[in-house]
Every structure is written in structure tokens, then in C-alpha cells.
Amino acid sequence: MKDRRRYRRAFAVLFAFFAALVGTAVPAGASAAVSWTEGPCGGTPGITVVADLTKFPGGKVIRRCDTGSPATAFAALxxxxLSPEHxxxxGQNGPYDYLxxxxxxxTAAEDPCTGFVPDGGYWAFWVPDTAGANWTYALxxxxxxxxxxxxxxxxxxxxGTASDPNAMSLTLAQAKDPNGNPPR
Structure with missing residues (x-):
């Protein structure tokens, strides 16, 4: 009987230890802290993220280097x-998510994020062209x-209209240049 109690106590201690260990783990769906730096990545590994906010009052171009390995462009944001929201x-084929x-x-007052508005503004996603010289619309x-x-x-x-073009306000070379001065 004494041995059985000893085993139960040992099991209870081990169970409590593992429960505490699991409780400190990152919950499912949450991501561990990711580090980033201001400016483009330059020669270091990482993903350079450029958000052109110049269409908004007081907006500027934000360039940051994601030093992690994001699974998607949304994850990089x-x-x-930069707190991206879907x-x-x-649509004709059912519901869809978009950036x-x-x-x-x-702002939520400007766009409740309930679908595209004809001739309304939207976030365009750009990547370098095959030559790596200019922006091209992501496929x-x-x-x-x-x-x-x-x-x-x-x-x-x-x-994406003549009066409200949807293009980057800086060139790809400016986006990648750590000493570049993107438009403010």
C-alpha cells in the first residue's frame, strides 16, 4: 500500500510538472515573438516589407526587415x-478573404472590410519583376x-484609376536601398 501511494505521489508531481510546462508553451494559433528591424534587409537574410501609406493623410512609406521566416506575405506584415486585417x-464562387x-x-469608418467596392481603394500587393528591377503586381x-x-x-x-492610381510611390531600388530616402 505504501508503494502504491509513493507511485501516485510521484505520478502527481510529474503530471503537475508537465501540466505547468504545457501551460507555458505558445498556444495553438499564436506565433512566437518575431524580430524585425527598421529599414530594408539589405545583405542580411530576411524579408523586406514595404507598406506605402502615402495615400492616407500624414501617411509615409514604412520599410521593415522581417528577420524570421514568415510562411506567407500576410504573416510577414x-x-x-503592421497589424494586417482580412x-x-x-463573390460568384462564395465567400473570399482579402487584405x-x-x-x-x-479605418473601419472608411471601409468596414465587407467586400470590394467598385472603383474603391484596395491594397495592391507587389513583388520584384523577373529581372529584379521593377515592381510587378503579384500573381x-x-x-x-x-x-x-x-x-x-x-x-x-x-x-487603380487615373485620379487614384494604385502604384508604389517609390521604386524597387529605393525600397531596397538602406540609404535611400523614400518619399514622405
Whole structure:
């Protein structure tokens, strides 16, 4: 009987230890802390994330280096502290998610993120062209694009019209240059 109690106590202590250990683990769905630096990655491994907020009052270009290995472009935005948000719309093939907000822009009052508005502004996603010289519109969405180390990701806001173009306000070379002075 004494041995049985000893085993139960040992089991209880081990169980408590493992329960405490599991309790300190990162919960499912949460990500561990990711480090990033201001400016482009330059010669270091990582993903350069460029968010062009110049279409918004007081907006500027934000360039940050995600020093981790984000699984998607959306994750890279989150990793560098730009708080991306999905919007959900209804299309011919059913509901869809899209990139609705970066760093609080547009505000919820400006766009409730319930679907694309005809001739309305949206976040465009840009990557370098095959020559690596200019921005080109990404052929994949932010949730399916898997950036490789050294990638440069660009995001700009606009309606894509003559009066509200949706293009990056800085060149790819400016985005990658650690000494460059992107437009303010």
C-alpha cells in the first residue's frame, strides 16, 4: 500500500510538472515573438516589407526587415508589426478573404472590410519583376504567396484609376536601398 501511494505521489508531481510546462508553451494559433528591424534587409537574410501609406493623410512609406521566416506575405506584415486585417466578401464562387487593412488603414469608418467596392481603394500587393528591377503586381494573394529569404514585398493603396492610381510611390531600388530616402 505504501508503494502504491509513493507511485501516485510521484505520478502527481510529474503530471503537475508537465501540466505547468504545457501551460507555458505558445498556444495553438499564436506565433512566437518575431524580430524585425527598421529599414530594408539589405545583405542580411530576411524579408523586406514595404507598406506605402502615402495615400492616407500624414501617411509615409514604412520599410521593415522581417528577420524570421514568415510562411506567407500576410504573416510577414504581421511579423513586422503592421497589424494586417482580412476583409471578407461574397463573390460568384462564395465567400473570399482579402487584405483589407494595414496599420489601421483604411479605418473601419472608411471601409468596414465587407467586400470590394467598385472603383474603391484596395491594397495592391507587389513583388520584384523577373529581372529584379521593377515592381510587378503579384500573381498570388497575400495568403498564398510564400516569400523566400531575400524577398521584397510591396503594398500600396488606391483605386487603380487615373485620379487614384494604385502604384508604389517609390521604386524597387529605393525600397531596397538602406540609404535611400523614400518619399514622405
Amino acid at each position: 504581421a511579423d513586422v508589426g 476583409g471578407t466578401g461574397q 483589407c487593412r494595414i496599420d489601421g488603414h483604411p 498570388e494573394g497575400v495568403d498564398t504567396y510564400h516569400p523566400a529569404s531575400g524577398a521584397v514585398l510591396g503594398f500600396s493603396f488606391g483605386a
